[in-house]
Amino acid sequence: MPPSAELTEGAGVAVAAESLYLVNLLLAPGLGFVLLLALWWRARAGAPPLAAAHLAQTLSGSLWAGILLVIANGLILLLGGYQGPNVWVVVITYFTFCHSMLVLLGAYGLSKALAGQCWRFPLVGRPLPAGCGKA
């Protein structure tokens, strides 16, 4: 048997949340986040534990993505500019590594949502709601 119970209620919202998180990172930055925000707004009251868990993780993950990818780059630009080659080495390596790690969290989250399981994003996630059981 799987290690955590399979939940079915709210699976559609959970999968949609993880998909929009990935859309924001991979296809349509900004638009994906707005749609995720709209989904969270509509479903936030009375969402089943599975949906609530994935909505919370993806929203938090997206906000962290904004901080890690946009604000960190902005700071580098403000502090040092993009004139020196060493700045490019740091920025591109950092961006690629950070971005792909965030995408992997989404891929794993999506697979959990498809399997009807709650899962907390490591480091950038939110605590799981009651009713999720052992994740």
Next chain:
Amino acid sequence: MQYQSQAVAKPYFIAAIGLFVGQILFGLILGLQYVIGDFMFPEIPFNVARMVHTNLLIVWLLFGFMGAAYYLVPEEAERELFSPGLAILMFWIFLVAGALTILGYLLVPYSGLAELTQNSVLPTMGREFLEQPTITKLGIVVVALAFLFNIGMTILKGRKTAVSLVLLIGLLGLAVMFLFSFYNPDNLAKDKYYWWWVVHLWVEGVWELILGSILAFVLIKTTGVDREVIEKWLYVIIAMTLITGIIGTGHHYYWIGAPEYWQWWGSIFSALEPIPFFMMTVFAFNMVNRRRRNHPNKAAVLWAMGTAVMAFLGAGVWGFLHTLAPINYYTHGTQITAAHGHMAFYGAYVMIVLTMISYAMPMLRGRTAAPSNRSQVVEMWSFWLMTVSIVFITLFLTGAGILQVYLQRYSGDPLPFMVVQDKIAMFYWMREVAGAVFMVGLIAYVASFFVGSRDPEATAVAGDSAAA
């Protein structure tokens, strides 16, 4: 082991691991030659070390694929292998031909090897990755045909499954595409054009089918998820692989003299190439999440999960990084390509072969399903040592590549190639250290076959979450 003839996979796996050790050894020599130019010169010049490093990789992966097919197909076809004797004969032919070729690279100057092997009769030598003498290439064709006959007859006479048919299509494609290595036109643009039909359509085409089918097989066996579910994923993944990968060949045609439209076709389709790798990640984790049992071979499950993640990172993310034509204009042939090559080959193909070896070897050595716990602990250490060090190798080469592009091709006052090489030497040193850690991981991997070999077999613990 369900079928006695599956045992023929064992020598293939042992040879694969042996050649893998050789490949990494030459990788370390090569890495040092980047910073100490005359290291081991003239005994092993840079061009020879590089040729041995890449050729050994290809040969040991082929041994791994063949071993995997010989283990997988009888179980899928639910019958013994058509001819175990032929499989063993081909093993020795391939091993001896491979060893003689490598010795030829090391002991005879390359031009002398060309003369010695009568390359002028049918010239095929001198192209990157396809440096093998023509006679060796012919040997590879004979081995591949005999192998396909053996596997094909087994499948035709037995149960046909999506896994075995996708594997067969992948192996057939591997053999057919290799035939373009015999086409060697004088026109350099045409030469490059068809050379990629071997290289690209192998690694970003038919090899992905082999990868997908082996991963599906191991996931069926280790998770107990319904075959139908896994096969549906496999269909979609291979469809996306071929849709994106075939026209994605265009990303190699940007600057070789091919028509300009390839910059559009190549950019668009290769930008989609990460999709099948992304799906593979979701697929692998989803199957493990939905598993019906906990397999006692946790190391094999770890390798399978690792394959999905690292293939996505190496082939998907690092491939996308420099695949668009306007970016590739600056990055083409720099250390960014080397970064992508290292992580993609390790993530997609090295790891899938090690996944299969990890899954099958315990049964080939007489166990029921898994090695002992001690053996698995050492194997998992090797997993993490090799995987983390390849991530660092990739990051260091990426850093070197970005600096190289900037200093050599982007800045207002571009520097010459060798001056830039001196400036990025620190990255090469760090890469060498990471390479040495990789070697430690590989030694641990080999040791895992000997540690705890007399201990009792590991058993699954209820509720154990394996590698997930």
